[in-house]
Amino acid sequence: MQEIIGLISVIMVFSIPLTALILGQVRGTQKLKARMLKDELELEKLKGENFIAETEKMRLELNQPQLKYAKSEDSILVGFQKDQIKSI
Numbered sequence: 001m002q003e004i005i006g007l008i009s010v011i012m013v014f015s016i017p018l019t020a021l022i023l024g025q026v027r028g029t030q031k032l033k034a035r036m037l038k039d040e041l042e043l044e045k046l047k048g049e050n051f052i053a054e055t056e057k058m059r060l061e062l063n064q065p066q067l068k069y070a071k072s073e074d075s076i077l078v079g080f081q082k083d084q085i086k087s088i
Helices: 002-071 075-087
Strands: none
Touching: none
């Protein structure tokens, strides 16, 4: 009986630091995953902003030809420019 009590006490003494090491590793891994997730979310946010900026740029580029012929008062020139825009 004494041997079992001695064995259990030795196992308990050595299990405390092992538990601390394992939990430290798990916490470190969770922190790393949280940091990676935060970086991924920031990247997705930047991708969304970039998409909006590119869409706005393309919209402005598409509106430029319309503005050119809207300012013109020559009906033949306006018709020619409309035909060019439709062909694009």
